[in-house]
Structure formats: structure tokens, C-alpha cells
Amino acid sequence: MSPRGLSLGLRWLPNTKPHSIIGAEILQKWGYLVLTQRFRRNVSLVLFIALMLTTALFWSLSSATDAGLRDGVFTGRGAGFGGEMVVAVTVAGGSITQVDVVSHSDTPPIADPALEQLKAAVVANQSAEVDTVSGATYTSAGFRAAVAQALGKASGELADGEYVGSAEGFNGPLTVKVTVSGGTVTDVEVTAHSDTPGISDGAIKAVPEAIVAGQTADVDAVSGATYTSRGIMNAVKDAIGWE
Numbered sequence: 001m002s003p004r005g006l007s008l009g010l011r012w013l014p015n016t017k018p019h020s021i022i023g024a025e026i027l028q029k030w031g032y033l034v035l036t037q038r039f040r041r042n043v044s045l046v047l048f049i050a051l052m053l054t055t056a057l058f059w060s061l062s063s064a065t066d067a068g069l070r071d072g073v074f075t076g077r078g079a080g081f082g083g084e085m086v087v088a089v090t091v092a093g094g095s096i097t098q099v100d101v102v103s104h105s106d107t108p109p110i111a112d113p114a115l116e117q118l119k120a121a122v123v124a125n126q127s128a129e130v131d132t133v134s135g136a137t138y139t140s141a142g143f144r145a146a147v148a149q150a151l152g153k154a155s156g157e158l159a160d161g162e163y164v165g166s167a168e169g170f171n172g173p174l175t176v177k178v179t180v181s182g183g184t185v186t187d188v189e190v191t192a193h194s195d196t197p198g199i200s201d202g203a204i205k206a207v208p209e210a211i212v213a214g215q216t217a218d219v220d221a222v223s224g225a226t227y228t229s230r231g232i233m234n235a236v237k238d239a240i241g242w243e
Contacts, residue, residue: 069094069154074241076150077164080142081106087143089122089150096126099147104139111139118143153241158183165239169231170195176208176235185212188236195228203228217242 069091078085082105090098099119104111114136121130128147132140152158163178172194179187188208193200203225210219217236221229236242 069096069151070156070241070243072154074150074153075102075165075238076146076148076153078142078145078147078149080104081111081136081138085139085142085146087146087150089147089154091154096123096151099123101143104142106136106139106142110136114139115143122147156241158240163239164191165235165237167231167234167238168227169193170200170225170227174228174231174235176232176239178236178239180240185215185236185240188212188232190232190235193228193231195225195231200225200228203232207232211236 071091071093074089074091076087076089078087085104085106086102088100088102089096090100099122101115101119104115114133117133118130118140122128128144128151130140130144149159149161149163158180160181160183161179163180164175165178166173166175168174173192174190174195175192177187177189177191178185179189188211190204190208193204195204203222206222207219207229211217211233217233219233221233
């Protein structure tokens with residue numbers, strides 16, 4: 001049979017004119033399609049590019065998953081112009097949906113408008129890396145540091161440093177300082193509490209030690225000091241975002 005009218009990049013022999021499809025040639029001889037060397041090179045190149053693009057997409061999706069944020073409200077602290085600044089970052093559906101400034105000591109007429117701008121920028125950019133507001137450099141830096149700390153809790157990727165958290169003890173608020181080094185909790189210290197001395201002392205010593213040893217805030221409560229023990233555990237969770 002002598003094929004006629006086919007123009008999909010084939011060179012038919014004999015008595016047909018050559019046609020081109022993506023610069024390739026296909027030769028038919030004795031009823032068989034034989035790929036020329038040029039066509040094979042082009043096909044290999046296309047397949048290689050497709051493989052590279054697929055690989056890049058896979059790693060991109062993997063990175064996005066690895067950097068995923070847990071839903072919840074996460075607090076962070078930073079040093080503003082006038083002292084400590086505390087923020088609360090709300091994550092819903094894996095995205096930052098709201099940023100609130102819980103407290104700050106910076107000059108209100110300067111800091112407040114800057115903070116409103118910074119909060120909107122974090123939500124828009126889905127990142128703590130936002131531009132400094134002109135005239136509020138220290139406020140901006142403290143805010144970024146606080147948001148970054150909160151997002152570290154949400155992602156489980158804690159930077160080395162000291163984290164402060166609080167929760168209710170037996171007689172009122174209880175505050176802890178948690179030290180993270182090399183991605184590991186290396187120290188837990190109860191810095192303030194109102195619980196009964198003598199009764200709470202055992203928990204204040206034993207619970208932080210157990211948390212460091214187990215690398216978890218879910219440890220056994222000390223008998224006779226249950227509320228103090230739970231207060232320490234919950235304050236640690238508040239400090240570094242452990243569930």
C-alpha cells in the first residue's frame with residue numbers, strides 16, 4: 001500500500017513530500033515507521049524537561065506541606081521601642097487570618113497606626129517578613145520578631161531562644177520561661193506564681209525537669225500539687241505552642 005494525504009511530520013518514501021512536526025522526521029520504509037536520530041534527540045529533550053518540571057513541582061509542594069501551619073491562636077513576643085510587645089496570630093485552614101497586638105509599650109500616636117499597617121501586611125503576605133513602617137523602625141522590628149515567634153509555634157519550627165508563657169495555677173497566673181537550643185527544650189523555669197509555698201514547691205521543681213527529660217508538656221502531675229503541675233504544663237504549651 002502507498003499511504004497518501006498524511007501530513008503529521010512524516011516523510012513518506014517514495015513519492016511524497018517531507019513535512020515537519022516539532023522539527024522531527026519520521027521515515028517509513030517497507031511498512032515500518034523508523035524514528036530518525038534527530039527525532040529521538042528531540043523526544044529525549046522533551047521528556048527530560050517534563051521530568052525536571054515534575055520534580056520541581058513535587059519539591060515545591062513538599063516544601064509547602066513541610067512549612068504548613070497548624071490551626072489555632074499562637075502568641076509571640078518581641079522587643080519594641082518601649083519594651084516587650086505581645087501578639088496573637090490566628091491560623092485557620094493553614095493560613096494566617098488575623099493578627100492582634102495583645103500589648104505593647106511603644107508611643108501610641110506613632111506605634112498604633114504602624115501596627116495596623118503591619119498587621120494587614122502580615123495577613124496579605126502570609127509572612128512575618130514585611131516592610132518596616134517609616135518612623136516606627138523599632139516598633140516594626142519588635143512586631144516582626146513577635147509574629148515570627150508565633151508562626152514558629154504554629155509550624156513547629158522553633159528558633160533557638162527564650163520563650164515566655166503563662167497559664168492559671170492554683171491561686172492565679174503562673175509564668176514560665178522556656179529555653180530552646182538546637183531545636184530542643186533545654187530548660188524550663190517557673191518565673192512567677194501565686195501558689196502556696198511548701199505545697200507547690202515539689203511541682204515547681206519536678207514538673208519542669210520532667211518536661212525537659214521527656215520533651216513534652218504532658219507529664220505526670222505531682223501528687224498534692226495537681227493545679228500547680230497543670231499550670232506549669234499549660235504555661236509551657238503557651239510558651240512554645242506544644243499541643
